[in-house]
């Protein structure tokens with residue numbers, strides 16, 4: 663996706679298997695909203711293609727995708743009840759009860775006008791609208807940003823339970839790294855419009871190792887040079903490094919598995935680290951990658 667100021671997304675190819683809950687992480691301006699908007703067909707990419715639901719790129723039933731956009735676009739003059747009614751009339755597979763349950767759980771009045779709702783309440787209604795559609799693909803742009811901690815847990819629990827029951831694929835951007843651990847089983851990290859990391863969370867964690875120990879001289883131990891270095895920090899005479907081992911990790915220092923938050927922080931701090939796209943996340947079919955959509 664190219665804007666007048668330059669590329670918002672470039673060399674951005676990955677595959678998200680069906681039924682996975684995928685966290686989309688990256689610094690401000692990395693291209694997360696752009697990617698979600700392309701997936702939701704709100705934006706047409708300048709180049710490249712998007713394939714949905716295992717089909718070759720082409721028209722898809724818009725009812726199969728729901729998008730919770732960052733600005734939560736709702737009609738301000740509608741009441742909550744009218745908003746849900748709109749959802750019901752526009753979507754053949756609409757589930758009124760599921761949508762109402764989400765609104766009710768937040769004690770939001772069905773008679774309240776959207777313009778009078780708080781940011782978090784608006785997010786709740788927008789999420790009710792998205793989940794009421796019963797989508798196969800749920801695209802969430804920073805769903806937790808204006809929710810209080812209790813509402814976050816409750817609503818993300820609803821999303822997860824719903825996805826588990828119906829096999830929904832979820833792609834969710836967030837800056838709340840600590841909470842991703844309990845939410846996602848798949849991950850895409852963007853930086854500068856490109857994919858830095860993509861794949862199954864367990865697989866990504868298993869191919870990385872944290873090493874800590876005493877520095878050699880003032881730097882990292884020479885033995886670490888045999889591995890791919892993602893990030894290292896030196897504090898006094900101690901170092902901490904996140905590596906992708908290229909064999910057994912020998913030499914001084916203790917090794918440990920990184921937490922998901924440690925893994926993500928290391929990649930976010932080091933945009934020049936070598937990218938890693940695991941085999942399940944690689945695009946196999948050339949048709950998905952090269953066709954020019956619009957001049």
Ligand SMILES: Nc1ncnc2c1ncn2[C@@H]1O[C@H](COP(=O)(O)OP(=O)(O)OP(=O)(O)O)[C@@H](O)[C@H]1O
Nearest residue numbers: 665666667670688689690691692693694695696697
């Ligand atoms: N309509 C536009 N015109 C010009 N540039 C744009 C436009 N929309 C987005 N961009 C640029 O594209 C890049 C990616 O923006 P995007 O909103 O996708 O980032 P993001 O990862 O969602 O950021 P954030 O975490 O701040 O929400 C940014 O550099 C942004 O300035």
